[in-house]
Amino acid sequence: MSEIERREDRTPGRRGPWAYSSAPEGREIVRLQDRYDLFVGGRFIEPKSGRYFETINPATEETLAQVAEAGEEDVDLAVRAAREAWEERWRDLPGKERAKYLYRIARALQERSREFAVLETMNNGKPIKESRDVDVPLAAAHFFYYAGWADKIEYAFPGRTPRPLGVAAQITPWNFPLLMCAWKLAPALATGNTAVLKPASTTPLTAFLLAEVIEQAELPPGVVNVIPGPGGRTGEWLARHPDVAKIAFTGSTEIGKILRRSVAGTGKRLTLELGGKAANIVFEDAPLDQAIEGIVNGIFFNQGEVCCAGSRLFVQESVFEVVLDKLKARLDTLRVGDPLDKNTDVGAINSRDQLEKITELVQSGIEEGAEIYQPDCPLPERGFWFRPTLFTNVSQSHRIAREEIFGPVLSILTFRTPEEAVEKANNTPYGLSAGIWTEKGSRILWMAERMKAGVVWANTFNRFDPSSPFGGYKESGFGREGGRHGLEPYLDLDGSGR
Amino acid sequence: MSAPERVPVKRTAKLFIGGEFPRSESGRAYEVLSHDGRLLAWAARASRKDLRDAVRAARDAQPGWAGRTPYNRGQILYRVAELMEGRRAQFEAELADAGAPDPRRGVDAAIDRWVWYAGWCDKVHQVLGGTNPVAAPYFNFTIPEPTGVVGIVAPPDQALLGLVSRLAPAIVSGNTAVVIASEPSPLPAVSLAEVLATSDVPGGVVNVLTGFTRELVPWLAGHMDVNAVDVTGVPDDLMPEVEALAAENMKRLHRAPDVDPFSPQAQSPYEITALCEMKTVWHPIGA
Numbered sequence: 001m002s003e004i005e006r007r008e009d010r011t012p013g014r015r016g017p018w019a020y021s022s023a024p025e026g027r028e029i030v031r032l033q034d035r036y037d038l039f040v041g042g043r044f045i046e047p048k049s050g051r052y053f054e055t056i057n058p059a060t061e062e063t064l065a066q067v068a069e070a071g072e073e074d075v076d077l078a079v080r081a082a083r084e085a086w087e088e089r090w091r092d093l094p095g096k097e098r099a100k101y102l103y104r105i106a107r108a109l110q111e112r113s114r115e116f117a118v119l120e121t122m123n124n125g126k127p128i129k130e131s132r133d134v135d136v137p138l139a140a141a142h143f144f145y146y147a148g149w150a151d152k153i154e155y156a157f158p159g160r161t162p163r164p165l166g167v168a169a170q171i172t173p174w175n176f177p178l179l180m181c182a183w184k185l186a187p188a189l190a191t192g193n194t195a196v197l198k199p200a201s202t203t204p205l206t207a208f209l210l211a212e213v214i215e216q217a218e219l220p221p222g223v224v225n226v227i228p229g230p231g232g233r234t235g236e237w238l239a240r241h242p243d244v245a246k247i248a249f250t251g252s253t254e255i256g257k258i259l260r261r262s263v264a265g266t267g268k269r270l271t272l273e274l275g276g277k278a279a280n281i282v283f284e285d286a287p288l289d290q291a292i293e294g295i296v297n298g299i300f301f302n303q304g305e306v307c308c309a310g311s312r313l314f315v316q317e318s319v320f321e322v323v324l325d326k327l328k329a330r331l332d333t334l335r336v337g338d339p340l341d342k343n344t345d346v347g348a349i350n351s352r353d354q355l356e357k358i359t360e361l362v363q364s365g366i367e368e369g370a371e372i373y374q375p376d377c378p379l380p381e382r383g384f385w386f387r388p389t390l391f392t393n394v395s396q397s398h399r400i401a402r403e404e405i406f407g408p409v410l411s412i413l414t415f416r417t418p419e420e421a422v423e424k425a426n427n428t429p430y431g432l433s434a435g436i437w438t439e440k441g442s443r444i445l446w447m448a449e450r451m452k453a454g455v456v457w458a459n460t461f462n463r464f465d466p467s468s469p470f471g472g473y474k475e476s477g478f479g480r481e482g483g484r485h486g487l488e489p490y491l492d493l494d495g496s497g498r
Numbered sequence: 499m500s501a502p503e504r505v506p507v508k509r510t511a512k513l514f515i516g517g518e519f520p521r522s523e524s525g526r527a528y529e530v531l532s533h534d535g536r537l538l539a540w541a542a543r544a545s546r547k548d549l550r551d552a553v554r555a556a557r558d559a560q561p562g563w564a565g566r567t568p569y570n571r572g573q574i575l576y577r578v579a580e581l582m583e584g585r586r587a588q589f590e591a592e593l594a595d596a597g598a599p600d601p602r603r604g605v606d607a608a609i610d611r612w613v614w615y616a617g618w619c620d621k622v623h624q625v626l627g628g629t630n631p632v633a634a635p636y637f638n639f640t641i642p643e644p645t646g647v648v649g650i651v652a653p654p655d656q657a658l659l660g661l662v663s664r665l666a667p668a669i670v671s672g673n674t675a676v677v678i679a680s681e682p683s684p685l686p687a688v689s690l691a692e693v694l695a696t697s698d699v700p701g702g703v704v705n706v707l708t709g710f711t712r713e714l715v716p717w718l719a720g721h722m723d724v725n726a727v728d729v730t731g732v733p734d735d736l737m738p739e740v741e742a743l744a745a746e747n748m749k750r751l752h753r754a755p756d757v758d759p760f761s762p763q764a765q766s767p768y769e770i771t772a773l774c775e776m777k778t779v780w781h782p783i784g785a
Contacts, residue, residue: 141633158625159766253748260745265738272748429747431775448779458781465632469640473775474725475748480776483630485640493768494755 020335023342025128030119035066036204038074038228039211041081042221048073053228055204058125059339059348059383067204070227075196075237078225082167082194083243085222090194091164093220095151102147102189104217105210109140109182112213116206120178121339123205125348125384126302128340138464139182142482145466146186149487153191156484162491164192165269166245169238171231171259172207173250174200174350175305175406181207183481184248185224186466191490193246196225198235202351204228231255239263246490249273250307252404253430253475271479271489273307273471275404276432278453279425280310280461281415284318286437290459292326295410298435298461300334300346300388304408305354307476308433310461312401313412314421320414324392327412331388332375346408349384358386358407365391365400370411396427404430418443422450431473435461454480511541511684513548513708514691516555517701523547528709530684533597541684544709546717549676552705553723556647556674559702564644564672568620574698575616575666581693582609588689589658596657596683607760608662614765615666622671622770635783642774644672645750646725649718651711653731657683659759661690664728667769669703677706678718678731684708712736719743726750726773 035052037044049071054063070078090098109116116139117132126135153162170184181197188195199207211226227234231251239247239259246269249259253274260270280298282291298310315323339347349355366372374387386407394401394411401411415421425434434453436444448456454472457463464470469480479489511530512519521527524545530538542548563571582589586605593601627641648668653660657680668675679687691706707714715732718724720743730753732740744751752772757763 157768160768256748257745260748261742264741264745274748444781448777451777454775454777456777456779458779460636460780460782463632463634463636463780465630465634465638467630468632468638468780469630469776469778471776473645477748478750483640483778484628485776494757494763494766 020343022338024338025118025121025340025342027118027122027340029115030122032065036068036208038068038070038078039208039215039224039226040074040078041225042215044211047071048077053201055123055202057122058202058350059380061382064123064205067228070198070229070234072237074227075234075241078196078227079167079238079241079243081222082196082225085220086164086166086194089220090223091192093192095153095192098190098192099147099150101217101219102143102150102186105213106140106143106147108213108217109136109143113137113140116178116209118340119209120206121347123203124174124177125339125350127344127347128342129344130302135176135179138466139179142179142182142186142466146190150190153487153491156487157491157493160493162191162493163495165490165492166193167243168193168195168246168248168490169241169244170195170197171235171238171247171249171251172197172199174203175302175307177203178206178210180250181210183250187481187486188248188490189223191487193490194223196227196238196244198238199226199228201228201230235259236262239268240266244268247271248479248489253477256477269489271481272477273479273481274475274477275430276307276309276472276476277312277402277404277428277430278308278310278433278435279312279314280435281314281421281425281437281447282316282319282323283438283440283443284316285439287439287459288319288323288326291437292323292330294435294437294459294461295327296330296334299410300408301462303346303349303386305350305406306462308455308462310433310435311405311410312425313410314415314424315412317414317416324412327390328373331373331390334375334377334388336377336385336387337380346388349386349407352384354406355384355386358405358409361400361403361405362389362409365394365398365411368398368400370394370398370400396424402428418447422447426450426452429475432476433457509539511539511688511708513542513544514688514695514704514706515548515552516558516705517695519691519695522709523551532595536595538595538685541688541708544707544714548707549714549717550721552676552707553647553721555702555705556676557723559700560644560646560672560674563669563674563700563703568623571670571672572616572619575612575619575670577697578693578699579609579612579616581697582612585689585693589686592685592689593658596686603760604656604659608659611659611662611765612666615670615770618767618770619670622767625767626771627776630778636780637783638778638780640776640778642671642771643777645773645775646673647723648673648675648773649721649724649727650675650677651715651718651727651729651731652677652680652687653754654680654682654711656759658686658690660730661687663759663764664730664754665704667765668728668773670770671774673773674703675705676718676724677704678711678714679706679708680731681709681711715740716743719749720746722747724749726752728752728754728773730754
């Protein structure tokens, strides 16, 4: 059987009016190595820890490669390489020259975009149409955007003479593996810092492909180092290393708190992009069909494994029935399955652990009395899958309405007045994003003003751009990534060295 | 027969919470001494309950303060400067008692700092916010918004200028504040509270606690309804505890730049945005 036929076998049969022939993207473009070594000081080296761990394809559970695990000694080597590169080369390199390196990376990402997209989908489980159309183009755009800032930073902070901080420890999550590397590296390098990047343990492969691009772009050795390993060990050693001046972390609020406590009193600068429980609010005058697409995009984009996912839907009572009916009908058309299939809407959950967490929270929703709806779509036998899920009869005190699920699960609640919508939407310790759907302009601005959230999408959802700052209020963390504001976390503005 | 000498009326130094001047609910007070050892007053020694009351007052006042127009906030903060000017003799005397080498200069700078920050109320959005040229048909803008309730641990020295330099940028954007005044020299803060009470600053926007810094700071840093703390006056050895407590609800922590408080570098719009959240709003463009 050919590779493609085998994959078709794993793709469940399509039924009904929305049957599609499978359209798998070829994976030949990806040249997997058996083993990936640490990228330290410009070279790929075996870990002093002597340990390797397995990384898999969550859609098939097949092993993709063995990946080096950075031990404490490896972390130290990487940080020292970054420190040396900063002091001897990068710190004093004129901005216009730093810029050119970043432009090179941006171009290489564009040229090798298909390879990055396929590898991302294989390692993460997200649909190829998302890695191809969102993750990889945005990653390239981030490097291109910040490349342009590298020689213009004096214009970004009027009245200040900004200076880089030194070595930035960058700890990235598994939901947008490459894109988060770009969000971290591009501003750090543009502002004259060097970086030690710790990609998430389940999705390290595109970080290694990026390391290859960085090597080929001939960045000075040590400016970027890539050292995978478990967050609780490698991440902690990295964050606590005395030569690390800055920590940028994207991940859960729970781990963000642990990380922050572990570096309390060290004077290190921190940026934390943490969890969310976004409200997506639909008023009765909203363009409902457009809103349905926005709701679906809000919670099922990337399997809902998105910190800013619109996981709490608030529908004005008068249109609740019609929205629910339309939403169920739309759910029935979602194509769940092989992430490499270009038709696929919802791919695989990233790991068994995450699948168990989603399953447990959904079970709690049922036990607490909420009403569940799932389309009757077939799921592949191997791999980690979860059906797109709706909950109605949800109360604000239910765990599914309070805790971040990080999966394709939507809790639907109702409201009567704009004031009630504001009250309920803000009733969460999180504050990353919010959505508002209404045709009334004054209400959009009134609502946007009142949302305790760093990003407000009005009549749209889950839009990202390198020029647009992103980051949270309250327990969703602090600091912004993207835009002019995204430079600030990597700069010392007042000469304090902090 | 000459008239008997008039006995002056002394002031009771009280807390300032929600626009009122209560004593500490704990009934405690502490001696405030001048730099040369004279007893100046018994200041209220705030308790944990007083701190919680102050946070509640600040929370209640926050939406109203943030909801005023920036022009209005600017006028109100400018009026603080006007009223301080009228009571400058009192502030100068208090700074002299605290041992300030040049009390007049300290009061001048504190008043001027209010004037400088008052003018930022309706300008910081333009200078440090903006529109973002996204690569898709969307209108996209970013504005600084107040983070909410800010705790301010005032520096122990520079009892007036140090406090004003931390308080003014905090409330410019619409935050409300709970201040822990300088422990050794709380009286300028008490007088500032009296100025605020008779200005147009709404009750609860600024709350001033006097007391023992080491006792109050952990309660402030651990309070779940405080969004940010200016830690300028926190003793270094308390910082690890403060940062660990702050992690629980992800409080923003900010410290004054390490510069001469009289220098121009001591004031900046970045002191305002350090206690702001940047909010970004997207909307599609279409006919």
